[in-house]
Amino acid sequence: MLFNSFSFLIFFPAVALVYFILPKKIRWVWLLVSSYYFYMSWNALYALLLFSSTLITWLAGILMSRFTGKDPGSLRKKKAVIAAGIVLNLGILAYFKYFSFLLNNISSITSRFNIPLNLPQVDIVLPVGISFYTFQALGYAIDVYRGDTPVEKNFFRYALFVSFFPQLVAGPIERSGSLLKQVNESTSLSYENLRRGFMMTLCGYFLKVVMADNIAVVVDTVFGEPEKYTGAYVVLATVLFAFQIYGDFGGYSLIARGVAKMLGFNLMGNFDAPYMSASVSEFWRRWHVSLNKWFRDYVYIPLGGNRKGTVRKYLNVMAVFLLSGLWHGASWNFVIWGGLNGIFQVFEGILGIGSKKIKTDGQRIFRVIVTFVLVDFTWLFFRAGSTAKALSMLSGVFTDPNLWVLFTDDIFTLGLEMKPFIAMVCAIFAVLILDIFKVKGMDLYLWLERQGFLFRLTVYALVLGAILTFGAWGGGFNENTFLYFQF
Numbered sequence: 178m179l180f181n182s183f184s185f186l187i188f189f190p191a192v193a194l195v196y197f198i199l200p201k202k203i204r205w206v207w208l209l210v211s212s213y214y215f216y217m218s219w220n221a222l223y224a225l226l227l228f229s230s231t232l233i234t235w236l237a238g239i240l241m242s243r244f245t246g247k248d249p250g251s252l253r254k255k256k257a258v259i260a261a262g263i264v265l266n267l268g269i270l271a272y273f274k275y276f277s278f279l280l281n282n283i284s285s286i287t288s289r290f291n292i293p294l295n296l297p298q299v300d301i302v303l304p305v306g307i308s309f310y311t312f313q314a315l316g317y318a319i320d321v322y323r324g325d326t327p328v329e330k331n332f333f334r335y336a337l338f339v340s341f342f343p344q345l346v347a348g349p350i351e352r353s354g355s356l357l358k359q360v361n362e363s364t365s366l367s368y369e370n371l372r373r374g375f376m377m378t379l380c381g382y383f384l385k386v387v388m389a390d391n392i393a394v395v396v397d398t399v400f401g402e403p404e405k406y407t408g409a410y411v412v413l414a415t416v417l418f419a420f421q422i423y424g425d426f427g428g429y430s431l432i433a434r435g436v437a438k439m440l441g442f443n444l445m446g447n448f449d450a451p452y453m454s455a456s457v458s459e460f461w462r463r464w465h466v467s468l469n470k471w472f473r474d475y476v477y478i479p480l481g482g483n484r485k486g487t488v489r490k491y492l493n494v495m496a497v498f499l500l501s502g503l504w505h506g507a508s509w510n511f512v513i514w515g516g517l518n519g520i521f522q523v524f525e526g527i528l529g530i531g532s533k534k535i536k537t538d539g540q541r542i543f544r545v546i547v548t549f550v551l552v553d554f555t556w557l558f559f560r561a562g563s564t565a566k567a568l569s570m571l572s573g574v575f576t577d578p579n580l581w582v583l584f585t586d587d588i589f590t591l592g593l594e595m596k597p598f599i600a601m602v603c604a605i606f607a608v609l610i611l612d613i614f615k616v617k618g619m620d621l622y623l624w625l626e627r628q629g630f631l632f633r634l635t636v637y638a639l640v641l642g643a644i645l646t647f648g649a650w651g652g653g654f655n656e657n658t659f660l661y662f663q664f
Contacts, residue, residue, distance in 0.1 A: 201363040237262030278507035306346030349467035364441025374438030381431030388604035389424030390649030394592035408574035450612035600647035
């Protein structure tokens with residue numbers, strides 16, 4: 178069930194209505210049932226994997242709570258439990274996400290040495306959201322092992338923490354210290370929560386259906402058959418993809434936060450004006466914040482972080498971003514994408530870019546532009562689907578640029594007519610303006626909340642009108658899935 182589907186527009190109001198009618202003590206039970214129904218709407222069998230990951234990490238927490246002694250024996254048992262929990266959960270993730278990738282690479286390597294292998298041909302469907310809820314469940318188990326969070330003895334409350342439907346399939350990846358704590362508290366119907374949540378949800382839909390889905394038409398056209406298009410079109414499509422994935426994933430995150438807020442839950446922000454970053458390192462502090470913090474706390478710091486010398490620090494950075502690339506997809510183009518982001522940050526560290534103070538607005542603008550170019554270069558590998566295709570498209574940028582086509586009517590042959598194309602461009606500029614205000618410390622969302630009811634109602638009506646008028650709905654509406662559902 179997609180957020181941008183008619184079924185969800187029926188599902189959520191029904192869930193919220195029943196939730197606030199029920200006595201506070203049993204509301205969480207209704208949310209648990211609703212969350213599993215939400216997840217099973219894709220494939221009922223997927224719920225078995227969700228349940229398995231939940232059960233494994235919950236049992237791990239229960240067992241670790243019994244080994245409270247400081248003696249070597251208790252510590253060994255505790256380490257064995259957390260190791261087993263990590264291996265089992267990552268094993269499930271690895272089978273569904275990486276098994277085919279592993280077999281294909283083994284076959285490719287052996288064929289180069291003329292060694293025939295009769296490896297089985299497998300076609301494994303990747304369950305929706307498995308990368309997200311696996312990391313969320315593992316985060317809880319690791320926090321219990323470290324003593325950072327108390328053990329949740331109620332299995333079903335813990336199951337709600339793992340399966341909470343607003344952020345189940347694409348995050349943000351929540352921490353037990355925040356979301357699990359809220360699950361154990363009663364929430365009340367609040368006008369402020371409804372108002373704030375509705376505005377976030379409305380903005381999320383704007384990002385998704387007005388900006389991202391219209392951009393997707395152009396991007397899919399060029400990346401679908403890049404051999405038909407000159408280098409200028411490749412550059413245009415790659416730049417647009419940067420905003421497509423921002424609008425798509427940022428839109429999902431806003432809808433998730435807005436829906437949760439209306440129910441009385443606070444989810445962490447996942448995006449913080451990322452394209453206003455003055456370095457790649459800063460970009461990764463602003464982009465997909467929950468995943469970045471997960472890798473920082475559970476991979477980078479345990480590897481030694483920056484505590485074991487400069488060389489070790491850079492190796493740790495590379496390890497994190499190579500793993501991040503692999504987390505995004507079982508393909509070498511994702512690994513290259515992650516590796517490039519790591520390499521850029523290593524060079525920034527060597528050159529001291531992150532520590533250099535920006536003295537003027539001109540310097541900041543220049544650095545923001547350079548950072549965007551570097552990040553957008555990596556998006557080419559992310560979107561291309563294969564390394565060979567990415568390199569071929571990159572080659573075309575230099576061998577056949579033909580920049581003039583961008584200033585002719587030919588640009589409207591990429592799938593979008595003039596009106597939706599202009600609406601798409603206006604949406605991009607609107608988002609950039611909001612982000613500029615945000616980095617300057619002016620949150621327009623908070624400003625809007627302080628305005629009068631009629632003014633806010635007018636803004637709501639304008640945003641809703643833009644969604645209905647310029648959104649990628651179409652006469653025979655077929656909702657577009659969110660990009661990060663495939664990860």
